[in-house]
Amino acid sequence: MKKTALIMAGGRGERFWPKSRKSLPKQFLSLTDDGKTMIQLTVERILPLVKMEDIYISTNRDYKELVRQQLPEIPEENILCEPVGRNTAPCIGLGAVHMRKKYGDAVMYVLPSDHLIKYTSIFLSTLTDAGEVAEQGENLVTLGITPDCPETGYGYIKFIPNRMLGRAFEVDRFVEKPDLETAKEYVASEQYLWNSGMFIWKVSTILKNLETYLPETYQGLNRIADAIGTEEEELVLEKEFSAFQSESIDYGIMEKAKNIYILSGSFGWDDVGSWLAVGRIKKSNEFGNVINGNAVTVDTQNCIIQGGKKLIATVGIEDIIVVDTEDALLICDKDSAGNIKKVLENLKICNRTEYL
């Protein structure tokens, strides 16, 4: 069966502020040493399984030009622009009806655009296995990451160890981000994996599930599908999509549906959730500093320094994140990386939208 991919690139992540902005979110940034942006890496990674012309990018109008610039080989009609953000269920549904129109049916890999994967060959092998499970019957398949710590920043998925289909385990349930105690129990139980946000299913399967669990959205998606290629397309999309209930695929479908399977992945996944990830991803020097730009460091250890042309001099600092951009500078203790959002809240309150 035809293999397609839907890469979700509508996110407006704030955790890489001030480098990421509303106008340039994380998926369009280069955070690795190779100079490629996150979305470019995502597309490149999947190419052995999916042809360029069968890759769809789901984003919003503000980022359409960025997608075209960074991914000029993606056909323009494969760039799907949501008129408004309605979370992942409508996003995936929109991709699915476009694919149904073009291919009838297909295996659909749904992938975030802003994660890193170190071992591409293991990833592709896992995806291939997942595709096989998805093709059999009406299975919804997801990839789970084997936890290496009781992380509280991710959702978890519980699987049933003795019920397998191919290389996949049957899923017992999806659970929200736990507190630390619960996360420790999950990890100790050896039956929980991190929710990676990657899904594999047939177009027909996900649409059937949408019809069952989000029927109003499904009907709206059908009206959108009928208008594809007509003069009314934009107008119908705008009208129908705006009326959709905002719903995540996890809550809207996965927590309710049957026939859910999970494959455990150990392919060096990183969701690049904050500036701290740059310390993991990029090469550090002998003092543990990860430096990008023009820096002079004196008695400086384990810092992340991201700048441009301007000289950045550091003296006697440790475990500090420094990010200098044209109009904004961030200096943040590594332990406080999660509080960068407070800066953005403050800026919003003061209506200083030019920095968001």
Next chain:
Amino acid sequence: MKKTALIMAGGRGERFWPKSRKSLPKQFLSLTDDGKTMIQLTVERILPLVKMEDIYISTNRDYKELVRQQLPEIPEENILCEPVGRNTAPCIGLGAVHMRKKYGDAVMYVLPSDHLIKYTSIFLSTLTDAGEVAEQGENLVTLGITPDCPETGYGYIKFIPNRMLGRAFEVDRFVEKPDLETAKEYVASEQYLWNSGMFIWKVSTILKNLETYLPETYQGLNRIADAIGTEEEELVLEKEFSAFQSESIDYGIMEKAKNIYILSGSFGWDDVGSWLAVGRIKKSNEFGNVINGNAVTVDTQNCIIQGGKKLIATVGIEDIIVVDTEDALLICDKDSAGNIKKVLENLKICNRTEYL
């Protein structure tokens, strides 16, 4: 007797890098809340005692234009430009021969251009008393700062408690910057004051001492004096001054001369020796942060933040100095402020003179 002032403004201080540069040293910066530069404050402070036309500025050619811009009321002929730096003894000698030529004799206040004084009225009263001691006979008078801690960054002056002239004590000796143990002994003895680098004497007295202790310099100064106002002036100054031995007034005269007196000052003196001084001088907010510029601070305490238009966001940091300028950014732990010079050493080694 006529009162004059020689304000020494030739220093190329590095401790306020990156705001201070070779092309814009500390005396020409504004580090206080009133927006006035250090040298402007120095001139303003002395005006109740010395007329504007009797104030001389000693500097070098590179800074002549800065002096003219910041002090347009100072007569141009009172801006004395050293062709090369030869430390304070030749600098003061040059001022003295200019004053001898114009006034015959005068009481001369010699003042650094980059110190702050909080209680101007007490300072002026002390200077007046010092002037009276200087006018009597051939006394060399200095102001000593009553120590509030065993500071190792200053020279000390030992006085003889039971030998007074007016409000001044006779000086026993000048001593170099001590180590901490010695500094503690000095402070405990109650007979040592900090060397402020401020001097009060008659023009005739200092020249007589130069003749005695630095005779070659004195002879050169006389040849320079003879050429003042002639076509040869520049040429003679260049030739004679360059040939002077580099010598501080402390070492060249004060440590050897007789009739030295000191008045203790308690006028809120600060030599503004590093960025830490800005934390003392400027108003801090409720979290102990001294902020100049456009900043958003989250969980930030006791920091010094000096920027311009660019947004500076800090998260979870404490006791950090942040100085952002057009082309260079400094992030320095307060305890490491003394190591900013290492950044400059590094820049020199790499021949990146544009940042010096």
